[in-house]
Each structure stands twice: as C-alpha cells, then as structure tokens.
Amino acid sequence: MEALIENWVGRVAEAASAGRSLAIRGGGSKAFYGHPENGDVLEVGAYRGIVAYEPTELVVTARAGTPLSELAAALAEQGQWLPFEPPHFGAAATLGGMLAAGLSGPRRQAVGAVRDFVLGVKVLSGAGEVLSFGGQVMKNVAGYDVPRLMAGSLGTLGVLLEVSLKVLPLPVAEKSLRFTIDEASALARLNQWGGQPLPISASAWHDGVLTLRLSGAAAAVAAAQRALAGEELPEADAVAFWQSLREQTHAFFAGDGPLWRLSLPSVAPRQALPGSTLIEWGGAQRWLRGGDSRAIREAAAKAGGHATLFRADDALKASAGVFQPLPAPLLRIHRNLKHAFDPQGVFNRGRMYPGL
Amino acid sequence: MSIESSVADRRFPVDRQALVNRLREVLPAQALLVEEEAMRPYDCDGLTAYRQLPLIVALPADEGQAQAILKVCHELKAPVVPRGAATGLSGGAMPHRDGVLVSLAKLKKIIRVDPVSRTAVVQPGVRNLSVSEAAAPYGLYYAPDPSSQIACTIGGNVAENAGGVHCLKYGLTVHNVLRVRGLTIEGEIVEFGNAALDAPGYDLLALLNGSEGLLAMITEVTVKLTPKPELAQVVIASFADVRLAGDAVASIIAAGIIPAGLEMMDKKAIHAVEPYVNAGYDMDAEAILLCESDGTPEEVAEEIGRMTAVLEKSGASGIRVSQDEGERLKFWAGRKAAFPAVGRMTPDYLCMDGTIPRKRLAEMLLAINGLSEKYALRCANVFHAGDGNLHPLIMYDANQPGELERAAAFGAEILQLSVRFGGTITGEHGVGIEKIAVMAEQFSLAEIATFHGLKAAFDEHGLLNPGKGVPTLARCREYTQARAGSAATPTRS
Numbered sequence: 143m144e145a146l147i148e149n150w151v152g153r154v155a156e157a158a159s160a161g162r163s164l165a166i167r168g169g170g171s172k173a174f175y176g177h178p179e180n181g182d183v184l185e186v187g188a189y190r191g192i193v194a195y196e197p198t199e200l201v202v203t204a205r206a207g208t209p210l211s212e213l214a215a216a217l218a219e220q221g222q223w224l225p226f227e228p229p230h231f232g233a234a235a236t237l238g239g240m241l242a243a244g245l246s247g248p249r250r251q252a253v254g255a256v257r258d259f260v261l262g263v264k265v266l267s268g269a270g271e272v273l274s275f276g277g278q279v280m281k282n283v284a285g286y287d288v289p290r291l292m293a294g295s296l297g298t299l300g301v302l303l304e305v306s307l308k309v310l311p312l313p314v315a316e317k318s319l320r321f322t323i324d325e326a327s328a329l330a331r332l333n334q335w336g337g338q339p340l341p342i343s344a345s346a347w348h349d350g351v352l353t354l355r356l357s358g359a360a361a362a363v364a365a366a367q368r369a370l371a372g373e374e375l376p377e378a379d380a381v382a383f384w385q386s387l388r389e390q391t392h393a394f395f396a397g398d399g400p401l402w403r404l405s406l407p408s409v410a411p412r413q414a415l416p417g418s419t420l421i422e423w424g425g426a427q428r429w430l431r432g433g434d435s436r437a438i439r440e441a442a443a444k445a446g447g448h449a450t451l452f453r454a455d456d457a458l459k460a461s462a463g464v465f466q467p468l469p470a471p472l473l474r475i476h477r478n479l480k481h482a483f484d485p486q487g488v489f490n491r492g493r494m495y496p497g498l
Numbered sequence: 499m500s501i502e503s504s505v506a507d508r509r510f511p512v513d514r515q516a517l518v519n520r521l522r523e524v525l526p527a528q529a530l531l532v533e534e535e536a537m538r539p540y541d542c543d544g545l546t547a548y549r550q551l552p553l554i555v556a557l558p559a560d561e562g563q564a565q566a567i568l569k570v571c572h573e574l575k576a577p578v579v580p581r582g583a584a585t586g587l588s589g590g591a592m593p594h595r596d597g598v599l600v601s602l603a604k605l606k607k608i609i610r611v612d613p614v615s616r617t618a619v620v621q622p623g624v625r626n627l628s629v630s631e632a633a634a635p636y637g638l639y640y641a642p643d644p645s646s647q648i649a650c651t652i653g654g655n656v657a658e659n660a661g662g663v664h665c666l667k668y669g670l671t672v673h674n675v676l677r678v679r680g681l682t683i684e685g686e687i688v689e690f691g692n693a694a695l696d697a698p699g700y701d702l703l704a705l706l707n708g709s710e711g712l713l714a715m716i717t718e719v720t721v722k723l724t725p726k727p728e729l730a731q732v733v734i735a736s737f738a739d740v741r742l743a744g745d746a747v748a749s750i751i752a753a754g755i756i757p758a759g760l761e762m763m764d765k766k767a768i769h770a771v772e773p774y775v776n777a778g779y780d781m782d783a784e785a786i787l788l789c790e791s792d793g794t795p796e797e798v799a800e801e802i803g804r805m806t807a808v809l810e811k812s813g814a815s816g817i818r819v820s821q822d823e824g825e826r827l828k829f830w831a832g833r834k835a836a837f838p839a840v841g842r843m844t845p846d847y848l849c850m851d852g853t854i855p856r857k858r859l860a861e862m863l864l865a866i867n868g869l870s871e872k873y874a875l876r877c878a879n880v881f882h883a884g885d886g887n888l889h890p891l892i893m894y895d896a897n898q899p900g901e902l903e904r905a906a907a908f909g910a911e912i913l914q915l916s917v918r919f920g921g922t923i924t925g926e927h928g929v930g931i932e933k934i935a936v937m938a939e940q941f942s943l944a945e946i947a948t949f950h951g952l953k954a955a956f957d958e959h960g961l962l963n964p965g966k967g968v969p970t971l972a973r974c975r976e977y978t979q980a981r982a983g984s985a986a987t988p989t990r991s
Contacts, residue, residue, distance in 0.1 A: 197752060198749075258669065258673050269944075273944055279925070281922075282925060283658065290701055294701055336725075359796070361800050423695060447693070469689075472688060479952065
C-alpha cells in the first residue's frame, strides 16, 4: 500500500514540474459531476480497505479507495451505517469520491451531511506530503477543521488517502407515508412539521404527491404515524422509492436533459421556473429539469440559496458554469486556499471553478 | 515552564499614538479605551493565569464600526484580537501587546427568530442561553449548551466550535450554524454559508467554526433551532470502580443507544459538587454516570428501560431515574456546577480538555490518579463520556512557589497521553495560548505549515489574533527537541 503512495508522490512531482494537471479517479461513478478535466488520470482506487472499525466508538477509518458498498456491508454487520445516505451513482463508488463530491442523500435534512460526519482525513498534498488532520474522535478542535473542508472540494486540494467517519446505529423502525397535495401546500406543511419534534427522516414531493419517511424508536414512529395520518407505503415499495431518489434512478431523473439542483432555504416559496420539479429535504433541495441557466441562478440567489448544474453536457457546463459564481472576496480566499494545499495547481484543475 | 515566555512571540512595530489617532477619526469617543485602568478588565479571558494589556481596547457598536477598526488596523498592520464574553478557557481572547482588543459585546441584538424556518439570526455578542430563551415560545431551542451558556456568546461559540453535554446526539456548534457573516482583516464583508443547507465552493463555514478568531471577525450568525423534545429524563448510575463505569459507557453505545447526554464524574468531582448544590449524588461512589434520554414519552420510556438494563448489567451499584423535570434539572445542576464547585476547593485550577476513544476512559482516569500523586496535586475529573471528552481539573495555588509549573507539567502529561491514546489535545476549549506548544505533539511540521498556509489564505499579514491556535515552526522544533530530551518521545499513530 505504501508503495502506491510513493508512486503517486512521484506522479505529483512530475506533473508539478511539467505544469500539468492530474485528474484524480476513484471508481469514476461521479465523473459526471463538476467541470470536465483534461489532466492525466491518477487512478487511486487501489488504495483501499478498512483500517479500523470499532462499533462501540461509532467511528470507522478506511482508505479512500474502499468501495462504498464494502464499507456499508461492514457497518451493516454491526447494525450501523452512514446515516446521511450518500448516493453511490454506481457500484464502483468509493469512500474518497463520496467525501470529495460531498453529496448526501434523503436523510440530509434530518441528520446532517457528509461534512457533518467526517472526523479525520489523511491526504497527499500538492507538495507531495502525506498530511493528517482531525482524528478518530467526535470532539476535536486542535487545528483548523481541514477534514470538513475536504468535503465537497472535488479533489482540488489533494488526494484523499484515508477517511475517518462518525457512524450511527441503524434506525429501529421506519414507515413511509403518502399524501396527495399541491406544491405550495406541501412546502408549507413540511416547514410546519419541521418545527415539531416529529421523527421525519426524509421527504419528497413530486407531481402532486408528498412522501414522508419516519424513522426512530418503534413507539415514536407509531405515534407520529397516528398524528400525521397519510397512506402507508408497503415496506418494499418505500425502500425502493427512497433508494431511487438517492441513486437518481427515479423516473424524474431519466433522460439526457440538464438537471439542476437548487439548494434553497426550506421556506423559499414555490419557484416560478419552467420544467418539472422534485423537492427533497423538507424544501431545502429542489431538483429541476431544463430551463434557462441565467433565470435559474438568479431565482436561486434571490431565494437565498444557489443552483448547481448537476448533470449536463459539456457545452452547457462551459457556458453556464456548473457552480454558482462566488463573490469576489470568497473567490480570492478559494484561490489562496487552493494555493496553500496545491501550490502548482496539480489536482483536478478547473473541476470546480476556473483557476482552482 | 514560564508562562511569560510561552506567550511572547512575534512583535509588530505599531505606533500606538498613530493608531489611536486614526481610530479616533472613525469611532465615537466612548468606543475606545486607552487608559490602563480602563483596559485592565480586558487583560485576560477565562484562562486567568495568562494576562496581557493590549495597546487599545475598541468597543464597536455595529458592523460598520467593526469594519472601520479593521480597515485602520490592516492599513497600519496592527494585530486585532476579537473578544466575546471572554469565558474561553484557553486564552484565545487574551490581548496582544502590540494590538487592538476588539470587544464585540455591544453587538448583542437578536435580529430575528423565525419559527417557520427554525432559524435565528443573531449578533455575535448574544449569549448562548438567550437564543434558546427567545426561541422557547415556539417550542424550539438552540442545541449546543456549553456549561458557560449563561454567559458565553454565540460569536465565541463559533470561534471555538463550542460543545456541551448534548453533543453526541445534537452535534457541536459547527453542526448547528447555517451562516456566518463577518469581516476579513481588510474590512470586507463576507458571508460563509447561507440560509440554505449548503453553499457553493469550499466549506468555509466549517473552517470558520473553531478557527479561534484567526480567519475573520464575526458580525452575525444564523443558527439552526431544534424542536424541543416533549420529554427528557436522566438516569444516574453509581459505580464502585471507575473501570466498571468506563465499560458501561461503551456498553450503552454497543447496545445501539445514542443518549442525549452521557456524562461521568469521579469521586473528587462528586465530593466537590454535592456539598455545593445538593444534587443528590452518591457520595460513596467512585464514579457516577448521568445518562439522558429525550423524545416522545413512549420513546423515552422505552430508551430509559434499555439504558437501565445496560447499566445494571454493567455492575452499577445504584440507579436512579429522574421522576420529574425539577429532579432532572437538579441532577444536571451538579454536573453543570462542577467547575465553580471545584473552584471553591482551591485557589486556582487548570482545566484540561483532551478527547480520547471512549474505550480508554477508565485507563485514562487511573493514569490521571497516578499523575496526581506524582505531582502532589489534587485533580477532580468530569468527562463528557459520550464523546470521550475529558475535563480533568488540576487544583493548585499560584501563590505557592512551583505549583503552577507542576500543574502545567501535570496537564501536559495528560495531553500527551490523550494523543498517545488516539485522541486529541483539545475537544472543545480550543488551543488558544494555553495548548499552543503541545500542538507539536499532535501535528507534524508539514501539517503545522499547512495550517499557516490556510491562515494566510484569509489573512496574509497574520494580523488576526496572532500567536494563538497554531505554533510557529520554530516553536514546534523546540518542543520536539525538548521532548526528545525527556523520558518519553512524542508518539503519533
């Protein structure tokens, strides 16, 4: 395993001296996300395997190339899991790709995102140094919180080598309920319920139907089900439904048209944008098919959030930009941070923003 | 170890009179303190062993004034130290002798509590508890609850990524803050995060949390509010052996239970607290655990049943469950009063803050007892057992020659052990000035250099809270050499 790292250190030094970029590749399942890269591919999937897992510590440490499916299976054996339900987007998905993409699934609003569960990282920097930040404990304020900074950094700050995550016990009971309701009323209800101590672990509205998932102690789920009414979904259907959202295999996501992700305050009103929409996270994540890039970005900013061109062809990505443009002071900080971790700009150049 | 020498670091050639004149141009007269007598109350934070007068104290009343101060300081290259309620325990708000101490205490407006979006927008000088009080009419509260919550402010909570007794289930400050508005050292307004659940680009919001005032000055914070659970109950379990108590903590987690709070106190802590607040703790126990459940009444009944079963099986010598809210608060009052209670027993104490894997709690407690004998100093232990965060309180008398030095050496050994056990030197109190030397125990030179690069990405000239949080590379080398000379070598897995 250490020979792999030595080899990569050499690759990084070569690329740096040649002024070239390296495109870090784990399982390739999230290659569609972000701007396309033209760097030489650095395959990192071979650096894999669970390093330490102690269920009573609620912490797992694994090499970044570990397949997410392998990690999930090891956790499930002990009745635990990654509660933010990271999307895999393919069987080859790795732990490193999960952290670098920073994406979370249906449970995000209830339990937090990837960044809320990462405790420690080991990374290979652009200077070819192996660095460790954070650790394997839940409370740790020694040094800046680099592990969380890595979440969603799209590999632009270094090669992830090892990741430590907080894990949780699997929920004891789950029930999913359905309601026929229009978009504006669904948003209102979701926000109203959000202010009550209800065990809502996921929500999705699409095409006049709101689906809710309740998770927790059996007694709490049963009490909430009585209070909320709604039509109960058979368990198998419920599991398939939430998985189809997490993995974007639901019919809403089918087809090649552009897919926008609007991250908005949950209370933002229904957006008057053309195209089909699917709402998750209690109103805080809204998917949109098609539409005018400029109008979408403006609407998202006006509502207090931002819009990501989640899936699109390269031409549209190039013209619209994948991520919402940053204000000047923040862009400057981004460039300085990139320089601090990767002074020669070796890693995933341009994947997130031009110049990063 | 001399306290003075560990504080002195980089000097800044600042012309005090020029700085005063420029600040007087942009601030009302009452917003500046320049007389030594007036500045004296600002010479330290909760770490009172370390004191330093600043050149000037500035008390901005709004963001505009804070911005004006930063612009002047940036232009004259004068250090800036932000300060909230100064309840911090690591010296993070101790002034810099060449700089301006900026108290944000006057920025104390709760701008908005929005029950529908479950958020509150507050200025940095708002006290932690006030947020929960303002949210209470809507059945909401702000979850992070450091023991100092009556006094500590949100700005300081963000700067330190403050924890509390309910972190295991409800998270730290970083998990409960959506947006931080602040000023760069240049005086530019920046927003980290937003009213949504994520923001484009790097997660700078996460970086701001726990950055100890080294990256930006906070002027406004949007926090997440949580629905108040319908019911909470706490179990107190007594143990005749600290090892049994430590193992019980692991057994609770192994049973798939995530308690709302899981705290441990040793005999010395119990004996400090009980006569002070009459919390009803078992004075014969070697250790007690407080284990809380919250949720719907059905959920709590179920969980308390499971907790009690695990605690009994783990060899608890006595178990009590709070019967009403008054009794629950009484049980917690003991734990929350632990620091002041110990403060009554001793002229001075040092509070340590390492975090270790839970499974090593008992081992650590026994090691601390050994160190207590070695240094001939008493030590009471309160642990956030659920997340392995330790608060040994080392008692000493600063007026007795050599005691402070012994206490500091005692503390340093605990921190070295924390790292060796696979943990960290600070769980929630921050590095500040207090633990800056020990950072070299946990991080390599290359890692420390990366921290400096990260800091420079925000603050090129190193003007924001200099000398805190991250040691200079020279200091790290000195530390490593000194450690190599002593019995043990630094260990890091």
